[in-house]
Amino acid sequence: MANKRFDVTHVPGAATIAIVTFLALYIPVLILVVNAFNGSDTAGRWEGLSLRWFAAALDNAAFRSAAVNSVIVALAAALLSTCLATAVALAVTRGRQIKGQGSIVIIVNQPLLVPEIVFGIALMVVLAQVKQVTGYQGLGYLIAAHTTFCIPFAFLPIRARLAGMDLTLETASMDLYAGRFYTFRRVTLPLLLPGILTGFMLAFVISLDNVVVSSLVKSPGQETLPTYLMGELRRNLTSEIYAISALLLFASISIVAASWVITRTKQ
Amino acid sequence: MLDIRSLSKKFGSGDSAFQALKSIDITIEEGEFFTLLGPSGCGKTTLLRLIAGFEQPSGGQLVLDGKDIATIPPNHRPVNTVFQSYALFPHMTVAQNVAFGLEARGTNPAEIAPRVDEILEIVQMAHLRDRKSSQMSGGQQQRVALARALAPRPRILLLDEPLSALDLKLRKQMQFELKRLQRELGLTFIFVTHDQDEALTMSDRIAVMDGGTLQQVADPRTLYDHPANRFVAEFIGEANFLSGTVAGGKLSLSGQAPVPLPHGADASGPVTVMIRPEQVVVGSAGGNAVTLDGQIEALVFSGTDTHVTLRLENGDTLSLRAPNNSHATTTFAEGEPLRVALPVDALRLLPEDIANAA
Ligand SMILES: Nc1ncnc2c1ncn2[C@@H]1O[C@H](COP(=O)(O)OP(=O)(O)OP(=O)(O)O)[C@@H](O)[C@H]1O
Ligand SMILES: [Mg+2]
Numbered sequence: 001m002a003n004k005r006f007d008v009t010h011v012p013g014a015a016t017i018a019i020v021t022f023l024a025l026y027i028p029v030l031i032l033v034v035n036a037f038n039g040s041d042t043a044g045r046w047e048g049l050s051l052r053w054f055a056a057a058l059d060n061a062a063f064r065s066a067a068v069n070s071v072i073v074a075l076a077a078a079l080l081s082t083c084l085a086t087a088v089a090l091a092v093t094r095g096r097q098i099k100g101q102g103s104i105v106i107i108v109n110q111p112l113l114v115p116e117i118v119f120g121i122a123l124m125v126v127l128a129q130v131k132q133v134t135g136y137q138g139l140g141y142l143i144a145a146h147t148t149f150c151i152p153f154a155f156l157p158i159r160a161r162l163a164g165m166d167l168t169l170e171t172a173s174m175d176l177y178a179g180r181f182y183t184f185r186r187v188t189l190p191l192l193l194p195g196i197l198t199g200f201m202l203a204f205v206i207s208l209d210n211v212v213v214s215s216l217v218k219s220p221g222q223e224t225l226p227t228y229l230m231g232e233l234r235r236n237l238t239s240e241i242y243a244i245s246a247l248l249l250f251a252s253i254s255i256v257a258a259s260w261v262i263t264r265t266k267q
Numbered sequence: 268m269l270d271i272r273s274l275s276k277k278f279g280s281g282d283s284a285f286q287a288l289k290s291i292d293i294t295i296e297e298g299e300f301f302t303l304l305g306p307s308g309c310g311k312t313t314l315l316r317l318i319a320g321f322e323q324p325s326g327g328q329l330v331l332d333g334k335d336i337a338t339i340p341p342n343h344r345p346v347n348t349v350f351q352s353y354a355l356f357p358h359m360t361v362a363q364n365v366a367f368g369l370e371a372r373g374t375n376p377a378e379i380a381p382r383v384d385e386i387l388e389i390v391q392m393a394h395l396r397d398r399k400s401s402q403m404s405g406g407q408q409q410r411v412a413l414a415r416a417l418a419p420r421p422r423i424l425l426l427d428e429p430l431s432a433l434d435l436k437l438r439k440q441m442q443f444e445l446k447r448l449q450r451e452l453g454l455t456f457i458f459v460t461h462d463q464d465e466a467l468t469m470s471d472r473i474a475v476m477d478g479g480t481l482q483q484v485a486d487p488r489t490l491y492d493h494p495a496n497r498f499v500a501e502f503i504g505e506a507n508f509l510s511g512t513v514a515g516g517k518l519s520l521s522g523q524a525p526v527p528l529p530h531g532a533d534a535s536g537p538v539t540v541m542i543r544p545e546q547v548v549v550g551s552a553g554g555n556a557v558t559l560d561g562q563i564e565a566l567v568f569s570g571t572d573t574h575v576t577l578r579l580e581n582g583d584t585l586s587l588r589a590p591n592n593s594h595a596t597t598t599f600a601e602g603e604p605l606r607v608a609l610p611v612d613a614l615r616l617l618p619e620d621i622a623n624a625a
Contacts, residue, residue: 171321172354174341176368177419186367190358 029249035239036246043239053243063244066228070208073139073224077146078154078203084147085154085199086192093162094170094188111149119149120216127217137219145217146207153206154199161195194263201259205252268455269295269318269423274327276313276479287313289479290327295423295457300449302458304466305476306502311459314476315425318457320344331422342371347416348425351432353408355400361411362387362396368419382418389448390414406437413448423455430465442469463503467491475499491543497617500541507547507585508617509540518614520557521581527555532616539617544574546613547587549595555611561585563603577605 035043039050057063088108111119127141169191173183211226218227225248232241276288287310295301303311316322318329320341329337336344347368355364362383369379387393390410395403400411409429416424429445430438446469449456460466466473467487475482475490475498482502483495494500497508511518513534517525520540528534551558561577564584568574572588573596579585587607589596599605 166352166354168350168352168354169356171341172348172350172356173367173371174321175319175346175348176371176415177342178367178371179342182371186371187356 032242033246033249036242038239038242040239043237043242053239054247056240057243057247060240062223063225063228063240066223066225069139069142069223070225073142073146073214074204074207076139076143077150077207078200080143080147081150081154081203082158082196082200085151085158085203086196088151089155089159089162090188093159108155109152112152116149116212120145120213123213124216131219137222139222141217141219142214142222142224145213146210149210149213150203150206154203157198157202158192158195161192165191197262198259201255205255208248208252268297268332270328270330271295271314271318272328272330274314274317274329275325276310276317276322277325287479288317288324291481293474293481293484295455298453298455300446300456300458300469300471302460302466302470302473303476304460304463304473304502305482307461309476310479311461311476312427313479315348315427315457315459318423319346319348319425345422346425347419347421347423348427349412349416349429351428353412355408355411355415357399357401360397360399361392361403361414364400364411365414365418367415372419374419386414386418389417405432406441409433409441413445417452417454421454423457424449426456426458428459428461431460431462438465445469467503475502477502493615494541494617497539497541500615500617505544505586506541507544507587509542509583509585511538511540512536513538513616518611518616520609521559521579521583523557523559526557526611529611529614529616532614534616541615541617542609542613544586545572545588546610547585548608548610549587549589550606550608552608552610556608557611557614558606558608559585560604560606563599563601563605566599566601573599575599575605577607 036053037049037051038046039052040047085108088104092104106113123145127145131137131141165188169187170183173187174180178186209226210224211230214224215227215230218224223231225244229241229244229248232238271291271293273290273292274288275286275290278285278287291314293301303314305311313322317324317337320336320339320343324337327337328335331345356367359367365383365386366379369382374382383396384393387396390413392407392410392414395407395411400408403411409432412429426445430441433441442465445456445458458466458469467490470487472484472486473490474484477498483490483499485493485495490499490503494503494506497506500506500508509520511520513528513536514525516528518528518538518540519525548556559577559579561579563575564578565576566573568591570591572590575587575589577585577587585607589599
């Protein structure tokens with residue numbers, strides 16, 4: 001009987017559709033990466049492998065400053081959003097059962113519900129005033145904005161991990177003379193760590209890649225990698241842009257891969 | 268040593284309130300193997316959690332060594348628990364699990380390692396001290412959970428159905444080892460089970476519970492020989508119940524000639540009479556006995572005994588165990604008549620009101 005069960009892999013054409021979709025998604029990215037290694041002066045004409053555009057990018061002060069900004073914002077936003085997400089997840093799953101717990105989850109996930117462009121414009125309007133009043137033009141605004149929309153991404157894996165955790169472990173710890181804080185430090189936190197790390201990496205990648213909110217919130221002259229790329233694109237499509245895009249891609253992939261490896265070994 | 272005084276526990280409030288424990292009174296002695304026995308949902312775990320401090324009582328007191336501990340948080344009670352699910356910390360090794368309570372309590376670090384070694388030796392887990400707790404069999408996890416709870420030298424060890432996840436053979440072995448350990452350490456155990464055999468073989472005393480109330484607290488022999496009511500009689504071992512009347516100090520059963528009351532019994536009016544199947548004698552018995560006639564309804568051979576179900580003349584059924592050491596049982600056949608005798612001193616008079624409620 002088992003071999004008569006419906007199995008999507010046996011539907012005629014399913015495999016073909018899967019392969020075509022896969023290629024359609026990844027071939028453009030592959031083309032971009034190949035172009036980043038193009039030795040030619042003009043983008044689009046192949047003249048053999050070279051790392052010259054990577055060198056050019058690294059030599060470019062504007063790129064370097066945008067990259068540094070991106071990393072600072074992503075690190076700070078990931079750190080803040082992970083801490084907040086951990087606190088909220090603990091409150092929702094461990095705290096006393098209070099009314100409105102569901103609404104806390106909705107508020108935390110608000111950035112997933114509000115369209116990014118709406119959120120960005122709203123922030124832009126408010127922050128324009130704040131900037132005028134305070135005179136502060138630094139990265140703080142970007143960090144705050146990124147923290148907000150990173151929280152749901154950090155929250156997801158942490159909450160999943162908490163929900164799957166056996167509550168008796170914490171009871172057992174209390175039974176064995178541990179207070180609340182000691183229990184958190186030696187039992188809850190270590191068991192939660194893979195979730196927190198995954199949340200952090202996810203938040204980092206999400207922040208690193210953001211265009212819409214960043215371009216609306218950033219102060220004049222401030223660039224993150226994606227906003228810098230968007231600006232450059234408007235002028236000219238150069239092989240340097242390919243190289244920078246490739247770098248961004250490698251960064252994202254390595255972070256996701258690292259988080260995967262860490263959570264695998266932590267199990 | 269531990270005085271449980273009119274302890275009660277109510278979950279929830281208003282319409283959804285549920286009275287899980289109703290005014291429980293028990294005194295548990297130093298060094299005792301004390302068992303809480305009862306059907307599922309009768310409140311055994313709740314009582315244990317109150318003693319451990321995971322729940323707050325709705326009323327009553329818990330007096331340990333003269334001090335009311337009912338409001339003290341679990342981490343300040345000298346009481347440790349072996350959980351049914353073991354609840355070993357999966358990110359720690361066996362030795363780290365066992366050391367946890369000592370470390371959390373702030374024991375001098377120089378004393379921790381020797382104590383961990385000692386206790387792992389006692390539960391025969393020293394060879395696995397560096398294993399992660401997730402990489403062990405159920406029986407091994409059981410031993411580690413025991414070691415972890417014993418390491419900080421609690422005044423009382425609480426065990427919530429610790430053996431229920433083990434297979435029969437391992438369970439028998441662990442029953443034996445737990446009992447030996449308890450004797451050697453002279454430690455007070457409060458053990459929860461819903462397995463009456465386990466309770467009878469291991470305990471010094473047993474508290475039988477039902478529906479959040481205490482039915483009887485006694486040693487195993489007394490529980491079996493002198494159950495306080497029909498619930499206890501049925502829950503522990505097998506029992507036959509017959510209705511009778513007491514008048515003028517004499518008991519009449521199923522319309523038979525009145526016989527003197529069993530030794531020590533005192534009642535009048537309608538009573539429920541209990542007799543264990545193995546006390547029923549085939550044929551007639553010497554001394555005071557009630558003789559009953561019936562028809563054999565079912566026969567089950569079980570090696571040493573033949574289990575007979577007898578249909579009495581008044582329609583009641585009576586089960587009995589006829590030993591196979593004589594040839595008498597070979598002549599038994601279903602549908603044949605059989606005369607049995609109930610020795611008066613094997614009869615137990617149970618209070619009628621509870622019998623009706625059950
Ligand atoms: N937190 C709670 N809230 C509401 N009711 C509860 C709670 N904990 C237990 N109860 C109820 O109290 C009763 C006793 O539960 P308890 O767990 O003590 O039973 P038990 O004797 O240990 O049963 P088992 O043998 O199945 O483990 C049950 O009816 C249960 O539904
Ligand atoms: Mg229970």
